[in-house]
Amino acid sequence: MKPPSLDEMIGQVQKLPSMPTVAIEVLRSMAGADIDIDTLARQITQDQVITARVLRVANSPFYGLQSRVGSIHDAIVVVGLSAIRSLVLAASVMSGLPAIRCPGFSQHRFWRHVLGTAVAAQALARPLKRPPEALFLAGLLHDIGRLAMLVLYPTDFTTVLGIAAARDCRLEDAERSHFGYDHSEVGAALAQRWNFPADIVDALAWHHRPALGLPGGLAGIIHYADAIAHALDLDQDGDQPGQMPSLDQDAVSALGLDWESLNAVLAETQARFDSYEPLLG
Incomplete structure (x- = not known):
């Protein structure tokens, strides 16, 4: 079908x-x-x-x-x-949002990663002098399109998971291979329908390809926060092959963070995540 x-x-x-x-x-x-x-x-x-x-x-x-x-x-x-x-x-x-049973997909790891990205974005807000609430929300919702795809079309998404495993590729690449689009587009469309602010919609749409987002927008920050959450292994997936996001070095360089600021962001991200874990239930 x-x-x-x-x-x-x-x-x-x-x-x-x-x-x-x-x-x-x-x-x-x-x-x-x-x-x-x-x-x-x-x-x-x-x-x-x-x-x-x-x-x-x-x-x-x-x-x-x-x-x-x-x-x-x-x-x-x-x-x-x-x-x-x-x-x-x-x-x-x-x-x-509903509990999901899908072979090969861990909802617990999904929420750990989403929360990790949100707190990383929140930690980046201070050195970048950006609004922490908007960044937290964008980080929290950045993969919401994937959850929608899973809930609405679980059989198709099981196929996506099989493609990712067989090709050892990123999940978004497997999504595009099967659906012709990925969770970023679904998430942005959902956020737009739910009347979220335009900067949040843009961040969801382009967090994997920040160069296409609004100049000076939130996409580059969420892109980096996503990578930080993976680097700290906050979802406890053991850094599985094929799952690490491809980092846009131009977007990261544009943020202008020095090593001291980055180390402070990493420490705050880990500390916030450890304290925020009760939100996971």
Whole structure:
């Protein structure tokens, strides 16, 4: 049977679970200038699973709090609104999408890599003087198209996994070989349909080919964050052959990071990831 076209793939989006209400409210708060912290905290607290995961991270050694926080409101005050919103979005995305059973695909490793890329992007935000929330979100969603392909067309994606294993090639190359497009295009189309900001859509579309993204956009940073997550082996895949991304040296050079800054980013990425692991459930 012929694999679905990109339009057919995107047309099946309604079969995916909608984004949790709490995530929608957090995204709205990121777009608005005036934020009522009390209202936002109440909205987050309505989801007990997400609240529990976020509070476990907020009380982790990474934030070095002198006393434990017991509510989302207190966590926002002590840890900061930006950090809590990022944690809520991560917990929402990870808990809101369905479990997947597909031979050769580990959902646990997938989420570890996605979270690792998000915290690497967040760590890059400081030396690059870029918005940490937008980078975290772009990193968190950068492979969401792959999950959509898996959920909507599991038989086709099993074929993709077989191609990648037989040819010892990157998964995105196997996706293009079978479907004629890859998860980047699917993810960008989904993000656009879900009304995500244009810079997030662009980052999802071009994180494997940052030279084609918006000049000065987020794609190059997510491209590098993706590579950092792989280099630190945060998904515990043992650096399997064929899975390491091809690094665009021009995009990396354009970021202008020196060795001291890079070492600080690597250390912060590992520390954040270790503290954020409770979000994985």
